[in-house]
Amino acid sequence: MIGYMISQNVLHRPVRTFITMIAVALEVTLVIIVIGVTSSLLVDSAKRTAGAGADVMVRPPNSSMFLGFTGAPMDVAIDKKLQQLQYVQAVTPVLVQVNSVNSLEMVWGIDPATFTQVSGGFVFYSGRGLQNADDILVDDIYARSHNNVRVGQMLHVLGNDFHVAGIVEHGKGARLMVLLSSLQDKMGASNKATLFFIKCDRSDHSLAALSETEQLLPSYTVTPMKEYVEMFTSSAVPGLSSLRAVMIVIAVSIGFLVIFLSMYTTVNERTREIGVLKSLGASKLYIARIILSETALLCFCGFALGVVLSFVSRVVIRLLFPSLPQALITVDWTVYSGIIAVLGGLLGALYPTWLASRKDPVEALAYE
Amino acid sequence: MEPILKTEDLWKVYRTGKMEVPALQGVNIQIAPGEFVSIMGPSGCGKSTMLHVIGGLARATRGRVLLDGNDLAAMGDSQRTALRRHKVGFVFQKFNLLPTLDAYHNITLAQHIHGNGFDPHRLEMVTSLLGIAGRLKHKPSELSGGEQQRVAIARALIGEPKIVLADEPTGNLDTKSSDTVLGLLRQLNKELGQTIVMITHNPEAAAYGNRVLHMRDGQVVDSVSH
Numbered sequence: 231m232i233g234y235m236i237s238q239n240v241l242h243r244p245v246r247t248f249i250t251m252i253a254v255a256l257e258v259t260l261v262i263i264v265i266g267v268t269s270s271l272l273v274d275s276a277k278r279t280a281g282a283g284a285d286v287m288v289r290p291p292n293s294s295m296f297l298g299f300t301g302a303p304m305d306v307a308i309d310k311k312l313q314q315l316q317y318v319q320a321v322t323p324v325l326v327q328v329n330s331v332n333s334l335e336m337v338w339g340i341d342p343a344t345f346t347q348v349s350g351g352f353v354f355y356s357g358r359g360l361q362n363a364d365d366i367l368v369d370d371i372y373a374r375s376h377n378n379v380r381v382g383q384m385l386h387v388l389g390n391d392f393h394v395a396g397i398v399e400h401g402k403g404a405r406l407m408v409l410l411s412s413l414q415d416k417m418g419a420s421n422k423a424t425l426f427f428i429k430c431d432r433s434d435h436s437l438a439a440l441s442e443t444e445q446l447l448p449s450y451t452v453t454p455m456k457e458y459v460e461m462f463t464s465s466a467v468p469g470l471s472s473l474r475a476v477m478i479v480i481a482v483s484i485g486f487l488v489i490f491l492s493m494y495t496t497v498n499e500r501t502r503e504i505g506v507l508k509s510l511g512a513s514k515l516y517i518a519r520i521i522l523s524e525t526a527l528l529c530f531c532g533f534a535l536g537v538v539l540s541f542v543s544r545v546v547i548r549l550l551f552p553s554l555p556q557a558l559i560t561v562d563w564t565v566y567s568g569i570i571a572v573l574g575g576l577l578g579a580l581y582p583t584w585l586a587s588r589k590d591p592v593e594a595l596a597y598e
Numbered sequence: 599m600e601p602i603l604k605t606e607d608l609w610k611v612y613r614t615g616k617m618e619v620p621a622l623q624g625v626n627i628q629i630a631p632g633e634f635v636s637i638m639g640p641s642g643c644g645k646s647t648m649l650h651v652i653g654g655l656a657r658a659t660r661g662r663v664l665l666d667g668n669d670l671a672a673m674g675d676s677q678r679t680a681l682r683r684h685k686v687g688f689v690f691q692k693f694n695l696l697p698t699l700d701a702y703h704n705i706t707l708a709q710h711i712h713g714n715g716f717d718p719h720r721l722e723m724v725t726s727l728l729g730i731a732g733r734l735k736h737k738p739s740e741l742s743g744g745e746q747q748r749v750a751i752a753r754a755l756i757g758e759p760k761i762v763l764a765d766e767p768t769g770n771l772d773t774k775s776s777d778t779v780l781g782l783l784r785q786l787n788k789e790l791g792q793t794i795v796m797i798t799h800n801p802e803a804a805a806y807g808n809r810v811l812h813m814r815d816g817q818v819v820d821s822v823s824h
Binding site for chain 2: 231232234235238239241242502503505506507508509510511512513514516591592595
């Protein structure tokens, strides 16, 4: 009976029901997409670094996991020492610089020969490899998102003009690659590197190679690539957890306020009906059950709509911002967003429910 | 036989700021089981207030209201609600059906609130008696005034209340529908022994009952049996 009553109540005011559901859906979408985009940015960055194909990464002592913040304090001569280790097959130095002109992008300076030994080489969509000091390689995602960059085009990066030598498949490091020597020159970091990638002779020798490297360079940060990827969580990024918390609070507030307004209006509109229910002997709990059940139904339907909207939004974001990685929509956060939506909605309905249950039946029956 | 309803020195005083308005002033009435009592009086004499107090919708300021042996005046809100649920059926002038539910659900809602489960036999008996069995799938907006009031009466009866309280049940009906509704109330009283208290300002409607109580200025001034 209550289920039937609630469904009829909800259908009785279709526009208000729809608006309320949309608001809850937006709340759910906001949570899912914010979490999804921030997660995907983290994961994408880690994956592309891991995509270089190395088994172990060597960084300076006390360096940040975010390569762009590390600078270039290591001597490239270290790679000769690393190459002499028993389980090491190939070593390649990388210089990382952040380009902040026109966009925020990492630029890697690489030694093509040794980088190919570690990574297996690039897959070229067009053009050729790095040969000249002003050559630059761009990945396909960068090319597409920057007005379809073509081979032969000039790009202004790090305050210098580079000539696009080739367009490669994404996923192997930064989106922009130049010659190590060229970047060292331009940045005044002669013979310096940000990190070294190590390729083991066999994948099951990673731990042994790690141990060897740690013994050779005891004060340096030596990390297996698998562990490096797992470090990229929201708690590792200063302020990201706070940002997420703020967005979630904003989302909950939206749901809370919309439901509060909707149910407050509903209770006022149904004053006489509440009086009738009370004249039939409905208890305060019975009336509260109706209001809260109706709220839960609206929130649940809004949640379902929000999940659909999230997937649609994901597609739209990809179309509008092709350089952004696809937002990660996880089951965990989808469920959390539903819980947040329902709890926020029920919280918003508490006051209207209290008002409804306490209405004087005589006054309510006389309400016009 | 013990009366089904008895009031002793019943007072109801409304307080508005510093003003006190006595709507009932020391009312003493007794209604026996199976009686059909009409309450008549001019506007503002306290008829509706009397109905609300004896039905447990409002609390008496002073005095006693014994409904089937239970003193409503001594009860809190939740206790009066529970008593009302099981012992009182209301019929209102404006029908007061829930507009989003069809007739069937308007009637069975009362059973659901009653908490004793759905009784299809009772539903069939009541709807057949009131002549609305074929109209149960219609919402109030699709029913005539007379049909709506019969649905309201069915809702009041479905829980087998000890007493039915009707507040101007024909006030919003045309003459023909009024006669039909009043005739049904009389039939319920005669055939089922249903105790009915009806407020009306219409002497012809009042004549359908066994007894008429006349009220003036919050007091019962006369009681006439037919």
